[in-house]
Amino acid sequence: DVQLLESGGDLIQPGGSLRLSCAASGFSFSSSAMNWVRQSPGKGLQWVSAISGSGATTYYADSVDGRFTISRDNAKRTLFLQMTSLTAEDTAVYYCAKERGEFWTGYNDFWGQGTLVTVAS
Amino acid sequence: DIQMTQSPSSLSAAVGDSVTITCRASQDISHYLAWFQQKPGKAPKSLIFGASNLEGGVPSRFSGSGSGTVFSLTISRLQPEDFATYYCQHYSREPPSFGQGTKVDIK
Numbered sequence: 001d002v003q004l005l006e007s008g009g010d011l012i013q014p015g016g017s018l019r020l021s022c023a024a025s026g027f028s029f030s031s032s033a034m035n036w037v038r039q040s041p042g043k044g045l046q047w048v049s050a051i052s053g054s055g056a057t058t059y060y061a062d063s064v065d066g067r068f069t070i071s072r073d074n075a076k077r078t079l080f081l082q083m084t085s086l087t088a089e090d091t092a093v094y095y096c097a098k099e100r101g102e103f104w105t106g107y108n109d110f111w112g113q114g115t116l117v118t119v120a121s
Numbered sequence: 122d123i124q125m126t127q128s129p130s131s132l133s134a135a136v137g138d139s140v141t142i143t144c145r146a147s148q149d150i151s152h153y154l155a156w157f158q159q160k161p162g163k164a165p166k167s168l169i170f171g172a173s174n175l176e177g178g179v180p181s182r183f184s185g186s187g188s189g190t191v192f193s194l195t196i197s198r199l200q201p202e203d204f205a206t207y208y209c210q211h212y213s214r215e216p217p218s219f220g221q222g223t224k225v226d227i228k
Contacts, residue, residue, distance in 0.1 A: 045219040106212030
């Protein structure tokens, strides 16, 4: 069965940094583009970032571009999201989600359970 | 960026009813439209992609239609497990975006 298990969420002060991880199993990880999508009460579901199966191509929402970095370790079947200069606006549950193919389309056929990031002093 | 607008924001229905949720895109997105179901405290579950294609394992009482800017999700013969919040999402171009959600609860 496909499994995506996020970790790394925490309470962090404004201006701080955090790295999220997503451990994948049950599918060909290196053949699947991956996404991070976040959900907050005020803004609903918001796409954050994506990466191709090889890791060669990355994509970012304007709101996080220059502050967040997506990466992956295909040998370890793990997706990462390095977040810096965090603000209260980044408070959300962060989901990792998989696509069917290697190249990014924006459609995810399976989502992890999410990890909560709270930015507050 | 493309804006996605769902209607209604919420609806009440009984087990056995049929309900339809509408999603409108601010620009033509062809058929690049997906529907997700989310229950409280859980991850979104993919139901439909390409406007009308059911994901594996999704019951046939779920159906999607539309193209261009207007889309709909119909749930026929509501079952107790169908009470949830439903979201549409376009993936026609970067950035993909979601509707605000439609909560379906029990009448």
